[in-house]
Amino acid sequence: MxxxxxxxxxxxxxxxxxxxxxxxxxxxxxxxxxxxxxxxxxxxxxxxxxxxxxxxxxxxxxxxxxxxGAGLPASQVRFYRGRDLVDPDFVRSGVAHDPAGAEEHTPSPGLIxxxxxxxxxxxxxxxxxxxxxxxxxxxxxxxxxxxxxxxxxxxxxxxxxxxxxxxxxxxxxxxxxxxxxxxxxxxxxGPTGLGHFLSVRFEAPLGAVVADRASASYFLTPPGRGGFMAVDNDRHWIYQYPFDPDRPPGGADLTDRRQLADLVRAAAGLPDLEVTVRDTAFWRMDAxxxxxxxxxxxxxxxxxxxxxxxxxxxxxxxxxxxxxxxxxxxxxxxxxxxxxxxxxxxxxxxxxxxxxxxxxxxxxxxxxxxxxxxxxxLLTAAYRSAAIVAAPGAPVRPPVDASGYHPSGEPGCRAPHSRLTGPPGSSSTLDLVGTGFTLITADGTPAWQHRADAAAAAGLPVTVHTLGAGRLREEHPGAFGRLCGVPASGAVLVRPDGHVAWRAAAPPAGPELARVLRSVLTGAAHPARP
CATH class of the missing domain: 3.50.50.60 (FAD/NAD(P)-binding domain)
Structure with missing residues (x-):
């Protein structure tokens, strides 16, 4: 071709x-x-x-x-710590995402x-x-x-x-x-060589061994070294082995598959385990x-x-x-x-x-x-650039917030998730984000649509979604507006990547929406209003 x-x-x-x-x-x-x-x-x-x-x-x-469907079940997204895979005193830490826990922040929790x-x-x-x-x-x-x-x-x-x-x-x-x-x-x-690791991909019948402790990752505590990463929590596994590249342990040959199989058995705590090494990779941790x-x-x-x-x-x-x-x-x-x-x-x-x-x-x-x-x-990522129109004096958020995700409609933040009850194919406000700019409002008056039509006439199309209008309803009415910090008359302008470009408490006078869009797309200074 x-x-x-x-x-x-x-x-x-x-x-x-x-x-x-x-x-x-x-x-x-x-x-x-x-x-x-x-x-x-x-x-x-x-x-x-x-x-x-x-x-x-x-x-x-x-x-x-x-x-x-191809990943591990959500119940297995846990993290095990023990001396080996059969340690009776193992500790298993919590699920990375608990849908029954606190406020739901996403329609799409992560997985392995x-x-x-x-x-x-x-x-x-x-x-x-x-x-x-x-x-x-x-x-x-x-x-x-x-x-x-x-x-x-x-x-x-x-x-x-x-x-x-x-x-x-x-x-x-x-x-x-x-x-x-x-x-x-x-x-x-940035630094290199923060660690050196051998990654061994192998097959072994470990599913029954870990049935009562199934996890995504099995971190080994001393005297164990490294850890096991589940591929399917049954036969397919990765063993991550930390090593000093200048001094292999006991003179072991880390390219010999028989010795690697012995390394896996020792780490698992199962000397008779049937192990088939499929391939290996050496890698260095850099930052x-x-x-x-x-x-x-x-x-x-x-x-x-x-x-x-x-x-x-x-x-x-x-x-x-x-x-x-x-x-x-x-x-x-x-x-x-x-x-x-x-x-x-x-x-x-x-x-x-x-x-x-x-x-x-x-x-x-x-x-x-x-x-x-x-x-x-990474839900917490907050942007500041010429492609964001923030209100004067708006607080500067860290690029990511290690303290946790706090929903916000502040320009630069990812638009919040609020669960929808319809129409089919849209179960979250995030599903309303299309390939162009999206304006989301709870205001049922024609004012926001008129502003969008004026922007489209200027060559700057934007799609308007009105929550509570027709079949587009929130499971908890008004939740999106509360999370975004705008009244029912307000709206947020969302970019195609799901981040808020601009928000307003009410439909602006004149061609303000068109000016905002032009500012975002050209990097031109815009006199943002709260």
């Missing part, structure tokens, strides 16, 4: 972040080409936790049910779905929308940017040969050793952040932009959030609704989030008494 000579967006990297970006760009109708050097999706589980915020994004893509299971689901959906534009077995060799676009050279690793492709934008989703980042001359700062997320026509996302310690499970999820933030902005720029200045807000919004997530995860890595797994941490 010939390579297209031109494309709007060239995505380098077909892991979870690159595939999510492809799915979202297809949803927005943006032509793109994704290239991935691997011949197929990941064989090793790698990342496993899909957070609530990522699940909300994937829900918007129509993938929630399939991913949830390992990367080797998740990637094929994402790849199938990406190919459904852009089959000819998803090229595995293809490596990006170079990507030279100029004022009008990017000239890329691709190598077809299966069929041989090199191909030149011209793109308007290049997005590096190609991992910590990113060719795109290096080619753009963007540096990475690094790119100095920039954009350089001209080149942008970075995922591990190419930030390397997050896995202690907390936020690395892949932070990258999926990058894709969500970037996709609608690329769509708005490429279809002419926004200026290229909108893409500057990508770094302004996402880099501070990554910085704080890296710091929290590094603190977790240093914690000796264990750490809290927070499924809702």
């Amino acid at each position: 010939p390579f297209p000579p031109t494309t709007t967006v060239l995505i380098a990297g077909g892991g979870p972040v690159g595939l999510t970006l492809s799915i979202l760009l297809s949803r927005y109708g943006v032509d793109h080409l994704l290239v991935e050097a691997r011949p197929d999706t990941a064989r090793h589980p790698k990342a496993r936790g899909v957070s609530a915020r990522s699940m909300e994004i994937l829900r918007r893509c129509g993938l929630e049910d399939e991913i949830r 779905c390992s990367q080797d299971v998740l990637e094929p689901i994402l790849l199938r959906r990406a190919r459904e929308s852009a089959a000819a534009r998803i090229r595995f077995g293809t490596r990006l060799l170079t990507g030279a940017a100029d004022g009008g676009g990017v000239s890329a050279v691709l190598e077809d690793l299966a069929g041989g040969g090199r191909h030149e492709v011209r793109a308007q934008w290049l997005v590096g989703c190609d991992g910590a050793g990113s060719t795109v980042r290096t080619g753009a001359g963007i540096g990475m700062d 690094r952040l790119a100095s920039a997320y954009r350089r001209g026509r080149v942008l970075l996302a995922g591990d190419a932009a930030h390397v997050v310690p896995p202690t907390g499970g936020h690395g892949m999820n932070t990258g999926i959030g990058d894709a969500d933030n970037l996709a609608w902005k690329l769509a708005a720029v490429t279809d002419g609704r926004a200026t290229t200045d909108l893409l500057d807000s990508y770094q302004a919004e996402r880099r501070p989030v990554a910085r704080q997530v890296i710091d929290l995860s590094a603190d977790n890595a240093r914690a000796r008494a264990g750490y809290r797994i927070d499924d809702e941490l």
Whole structure:
């Protein structure tokens, strides 16, 4: 199949972040080409936790049910601590998301779905929308940017040969050793070597052994070392073994599968366990952040932009959030609704989030008494940029709030979830967010629709949803307005990524809504009003 000579967006990297970006760009109708050097999706589980915020994004893509069906049951999202897998004095910590607990903050709680299971689901959906534009077995060799676009050279690793492709934008989703980042001359700062680990993927009949303590992760306490990560909590497992690369334990050969099987048996506390080692991976824990997320026509996302310690499970999820933030902005720029200045807000919004997530995860890595797994941490992401119209004097929130999620309709925050009773297909206010801007109000008067019509006449379309009107009703009437901090006459303007761009207590006079939209899309200063 010939390579297209031109494309709007060239995505380098077909892991979870690159595939999510492809799915979202297809949803927005943006032509793109994704290239991935691997011949197929990941064989090793790698990342496993899909957070609530990522699940909300994937829900918007129509993938929630399939991913949830492929993951571990919610009852197993627990965390075990013991000397080995048969320690009678084990401790099992709480469920990451307890739907019977406090206030429901999301319609899509996180789950455990390992990367080797998740990637094929994402790849199938990406190919459904852009089959000819998803090229595995293809490596990006170079990507030279100029004022009008990017000239890329691709190598077809299966069929041989090199191909030149011209793109308007290049997005590096190609991992910590990113060719795109290096080619753009963007540096990475932060410590490396916080730990060295051997990851052993193996099969063993452990389902019956852990039946009374089934968990997502089994952390071993001294004299145990490392921990077991459940893939299916039955036969498929990962053993994470920390080691000093200069001094293997007892002179053991960490590449010998028989010795690795013995290592697994010793860690499990089951000397007669039948173990089949499938593959291994050596990895290093780093905590690094790119100095920039954009350089001209080149942008970075995922591990190419930030390397997050896995202690907390936020690395892949932070990258999926990058894709969500970037996709609608690329769509708005490429279809002419926004200026290229909108893409500057990508770094302004996402880099501070990554910085704080890296710091929290590094603190977790240093914690000796264990750490809290927070499924809702990334729900707390709060943005400040030219693509947000905040009221004068509005408090500045941290990029993420480690104290927990507190629903808010403040501009920059993710729009709150309020459960809906209809119509079919919309069970949350988050389901009202479409591919364009969305105005949500409880005001049944025509005033807000008139403002939206005026904005559309100016080339700035916005969809209006009135809660309590017709079949669109909240399970708890008025909840969304209370969470957003607006009266019944007010409204919040929600971006395609689900973050609030602006809120108002009443329909404004004149073309105020159009001015707000223009401000968000162009980065122009706007005299925001409370």
